[in-house]
Amino acid sequence: MMIKQNLSGKRIAITGATGFLGTALVERLLSSIPDCELLLLVRPGRRGAEKRAEREILRNDAFDNLREKLGNDGFEELCKKRITAISGDVGVDGLGLDENGLLELAKCDLFIHSAAVVSFDSPLDQAVEVNLLGPVRIAKTLNELAVSPHLVSISTCYVAGSRRGAAPEEPVDASPFFVAVDWKIEVDAARRTRQETETASRTPERLEEFRKKAREELGAAGVPALASKTEQLRSRWVDDRMAEAGRSRAHSLGFPDAYAYTKALGEIALRETALSIPISIVRPSIIESALAEPFPGWIRGFRMAEPVIISYARGLLKDFPGIPEGTIDVIPVDLVTAAICAVAARGPVEQPDIIQIASGSINPLRYGHLFDLVRAWFTQHPVYDELGQPITVPGWDFPGIGKVRKQLERGQTLLNKTQKAFDQLPIRGSRADVIAKLEEQRDQIEKALGYVDLYGAYVECQAIYGLERLLELWNSLDEEDKNDFCFDPRIIDWNQYANEIHLPSVVKAGRVPMTPPSKKGQDRETRLRGQILSPDRHIAAFDLENTLIASNVVASFTWLASRRLSSAERFRLIIKTLAEAPQLLSLDKQDRGDFLRHFYRRYEGAPISQISEDSAEQFSDLILSKSFPEGIRRVREHKNLGHRTVLITGALDFVVEPLKPLFDDIICPKLGHDGESYDGRLVDVPPTGESRYQALADYASANKLDLRESVAYADSASDLPMLEAVGFPVAVNPEVRLASIARKRGWLVENFNKSPGISNKILPLAPYRRSK
DSSP states (O other): OOHHHHHTTOEEEEEOTTSHHHHHHHHHHHHHSTTOEEEEEEOOTTTOHHHHIIIIIITSGGGHHHHHHHHHHHHHHHHHHHEEEEEOOTTSGGGGOOHHHHHHHHTOSEEEEOOOOOOTTOOHHHHIIIIIHHHHHHHHHHHHTTOOOEEEEEOOGGGGOSOEEEEOSSOGGGSTTOOOOOHHHHHHHHHHHHHHHHHHTTSHHHHHHHHHHHHHHHSSOOHHHHHHHHHHHHHHHHHHHHHHHHHHHHHHTTOSSHHHHHHHHHHHHHHHHOTTOOEEEEEESEEESOSSSSSTTOOOSOOSHHHHHHHHHTTOOSOOOOOTTSBOOEEEHHHHHHHHHHHHHHOOOSSSOEEEEOSTTTSOOBHHHHHHHHHHHHHHSOOBOTTSOBOOOOOOOOOOHHHHHHHHHHHHHHHHHHHHHHHTSOOBTHHHHHHHHHHHHHHHHHHHHHHHHHHHHHHTOEEEEOOHHHHHHHHTSOHHHHHHSOOOGGGOOHHHIIIIIIHHHHHHHTTOOOSOOOSSSOOHHHHHHHHHTOTTOOEEEEOOBTTTBSOOHHHHHHHHHHTTOOHHHHHHHHHHHHHHHHHHHHHHHHOHHHHHHHHGGGGTTOBHHHHHHHHHHHIIIIITTTBOHHHHHHHHHHHHTTOEEEEEOSSOHHHHGGGGGGOSEEEOOOEEEOSSBEEEEESSOOSOHHHHHHHHHHHHHHTTOOGGGOEEEESSGGGHHHHHHSSEEEEESOBHHHHHHHHHHTOEEEOOOOOTTOOOOSSOOOOOOOOO
């Protein structure tokens, strides 16, 4: 058999080309098969099929060798001549093809179906729609077109289920271990489970839970932000329940997860519905980085092993379940694409045509051996932590899944209790960052628990996948085919593959720090500051409280209110304010705008002339003394760079009046008055939460400035709408919620300090001044 000759000039339809295996297959066909034409069925998304194919497939580094060989112009000409991308989706009836797409498909000689929901924790119905019904829809569409190209469907060895011993190349339902179920009933049940779960997520009780959780995460960020977060939590809850439904159903039938379960039923459904269409099923085991093609170590995205390897290298996985003498069945991606090409070139044979491409039966990689290789490699090439220190990787005892889960759950419980206790404290700045790190550790434990649940069944799997048909196909090739399309697993040297190919590619793909930070180079904070203080920025927007000054509206009012009070009256003012503190704090956490409206009522009847006079003195006695020198310098830096400096604050206009020379503009609330005294009512909606964002957006629009090129400084999660609106957000002395968000999103965090020796009184009183 001559693979190149048999596939040359063929028109080949491919699904799943944007995925790991699909991209490798497109590259292999382009580079190795002369004159074949590829029809790529690509979900259009927002960009359309052609743009997605260009950006997500052809720009991948898998094509670097081909691009270098042909030059950019030559490569583009090749793609234009041999690749057609059309909108298609195996997850919908009719494959989502329009009339032109159907005409293009009808011309194809060969159909390679590699699209799949490969995530091991995918929602049940999503896996059913793509993995189970996808092949059925392809067969139905081809039959309706009255064409019968050879259909090569990519499945997985793990359709054999969580069995021990031999797993031959036979139909799923031919196994004595298969539990007979009707795939049509399974489809209906999955769809019904989605409907029921969606309904359950919308009950008043459940929605209140989501709203409460959203408020815990975002505080008083405003109704739109809280609504968006609530819906995000609801959607995540539904997906989590659907993923759990997939795992439960898979386990109940003896499969490790929903991926293997739906792939198994997909094979059965395809054989039932194919009719006259000749089919071949190719089952790879765990597909990993390339052995040689398109280049050693090529990988796209993280597969099964990579998250576990990286977490281990970072010291996050202290132990993991598994059987040391068991086999971890992996196969390099280029051996899989070569096998697919060979099956396609050979053409259809007597049904059922099933070929497995795996390594465990003829070149086994033992789990204990793999661990020894990984440990030795990361001992010699350690990952460095954020302090620039090498991380020492632990040894593993290979306990059972239950023991590992208990260890992780104990750590999770402890961190949850610690987090809950700290959430009640008014912590901010560098101390809040410590709490944010605790939350990060909790997230890492949750991730580790997920790895145990998802991959534990695979590392404890003891199935041995038969390769009789694969080796028969291999032996039928001539020497040229064997050289150009090698898929013999016996050629893999696991020591070399791990040490020289796979592990270096994993750390590169994961952007793992393998060297200590350079003392000469800029650290991350310095780089971010450089971006923020670039002359290209447009606006520099600043909050006031805890961002530029260590004060708040309560302190400002107390100072002004006490300015002309006797000692006895001052005492009563302090007692009253302290007594109201819990209520005020609660109201502030719920809605900053409501808090300001409520609190500013205290100014009712205050003489305008007196407030104006006292505010000028308050500036030097309170505002200036409580200011952060670094913050004030930062405002001046922005102004000197030509940025438009804007103060956006909930503090009243007469309080911030003395700050006008520092800023180009000030956006702040004002109180109504009758010309002589204030009435205690705000004239406009105060700039808090989403209204703060809107005020900044209106300001940028009015001045023809771009928020994407602007900077915003703030201290609280209630400022999220404003921080998220700009291209360069900065969290200043952040409270715990914002510190956590900033850390996760990679924002710059600044901790500005007061000048030394400044008083830390909770309620600063003004020097006594007798009224005239």
